Amino acid sequence: MIFFKFIRLRTWWFKLPPFLVLIYLYFIKVNIEDFRREIYLILFLLAGLIIGAIFASLVNNFYDQEDDLMAGKENIMISMRKSQQLIALVITILFGISYSFFLLTNTYALVFYWLGWVCFYLYSCKQFRLKEKAYFGIIFDGLGSQFFPTLFIFAFLFGDTIIKSLAFVISGSIWMLFAFGMRSLIIHQYNDYENDIKAGVSTFVTSTSELGRSGFQTFVLLIEILSFMIFNWTIDWNIFVLPIGIYVVLLIGLNVIFKIKYYFFIPNQNQKSRSLFFDFYCTILPFTLLGLLALKNNENYLLLIVSVLLFNVPTMFNAINFFKIRPR
Template sequence: MNNFRVNNPLFMQFQKLVTIIRANEWWAFKGAPVLATAYATASIFNIPLLSLWNSLILLLISLSVVAIYAHLLNDLSDQDEDLIAGKSNALVGRSKLFKVISIVSCLFFGVLSISLGDLIKLPLALAIYISNWLIFFTYSIPPIRLKQRDILGVLADTIGAHLLPNLFAVVWIAHVSERQIPLLWITLVGTWSLASGLRGIFWHQIKDIENDRLAGVKTFAVQTSVKTLHYFGKWIVFPIEVIAFTGMLLVSNNLLAGVFLALYLATVWLRYYFWKIYTVIVLPFANRSTILTEYYILFYPLAFLVISVWHNWLNVIILIAHSVLYFNCLWIWSRDFYVLFRWEIPIYLNKLQVAKK
């Protein structure tokens, strides 16, 4: 199977495309939680997910186009810095025509998304969507280039990558469901997405701090310190994130999400106990995972998908489609869970019995 992948031209082209658009950095980490917010919003409105299938597809496509545009724009602006720091950049060595076509294609599909979604008739959703495009432009392109403007760069990345996509999901689902947006719900979603996004960009900037220093990129981490970001992320941002997300689960009245949270935390503890895989809040280190990231990617959407199937079995179509789109996330957790309960725990219990004898 691996040999087929290596030698298959179609698969190789697909891999090149994934590398160019840096899908591994946003497809699961940012895409799945936004879809989960859409599922959760539909749950609050008591709308069957299957009736929203076309709206969910449009939501995924429209936000994916923004994500691709953001990463292409960032690579386009970071070419010189990445060369100095020795970082990979998918646009280095590409022709000017390729770069222009890439950006223009994104803009074309963005306009197409606005047209297909009829966002002209929905000013709030249109404003959020256009703002999402503009903020990534100001983040990357000189002379504004917020990326190098201290805390403004952190806020721009967080707002563009997390806050606006989640707000767009809430507004879009409310629109197609013909329901009023609950103020408490959109406030909690906004607070959670902003806080979780801040923690994510802190992690990213700390991870890249040496490369950024070498390249002369004045990120917030470079101009302050790792200690500052760690303290702020751990003791201020993370508690706000947890409180807001807890509020979301309470408002949505999804008990299964709580059960899944317990299952996730148990998995985290078992990985640490048997494999010494540590879980961190902000600081990136080898053999460490970031707390709640896997939950947001895997269990947050699954909690609402499973409940939707419980209420209407036809929603299993959406559950299957989502599982296929994010199969790798489900596979990694399932593999670990199987190995832990099939081998690690039985071997440990057996050792205890032998020790007692």
């Protein structure tokens, strides 16, 4: 649908499941076993994230029109009148303001929510254009898309008791920042390298030396792994044994059967390849967490089914296209 292309749904939908992981692990930490009673809370938090993601997509498209036109990239805003573009942005901002009225009793949640929006604006707008400032672009995109939204979720869930769970909150926020913010954007920039060169866009990948990129990428990966390990430790590492085991088997199976190669930052050219850990973070971990919790409480199967339909079914169709397997 045109609307889905307009809000660039495919660029951020796959980033929602890790936020669900945060919410599920919060429920586990505070011993909430009946997720069905929390479905409205989950939907409320997802709604806030989606509104923010739509704003990030629109403001990025708004300021990227000239570059996308030069690179031949799809940008629906190019075909719209300026007044229509501004109306779309204003409507999204009004949705964000309306959503904020539900956060007025939680100052931290309100501040963290809007800090994400500010980062998106600074990242895209012509006055600052941090997306073309190499390291600043990587950092601010991660802050806007992952770090502050994660803090918003935790601030909303924990409320006044957030101080008692700082190790859990900080390690989870840093993991999201380095995995889905910084590493994900670096991978995206490698995929967009030719388009960025064609449009004359300066990014971390196009403007830094190979030595500089290598050192920074190593730092990003190490912090991602370390923060995730600490995050596991703050809950109960035993619950991660099964999903990790499933992922290891999947890695071996895909490599042996389909000759899939794996990478951390730079996609392998001219062959099928997957970025390491992302399938685990986005698909296996949320699915297995819900599966384990459904075994403890049968009523959680409802949420498991909804999660599969919203996230795992699209993943399945993407996998069919990826492997070029046609369903019989």
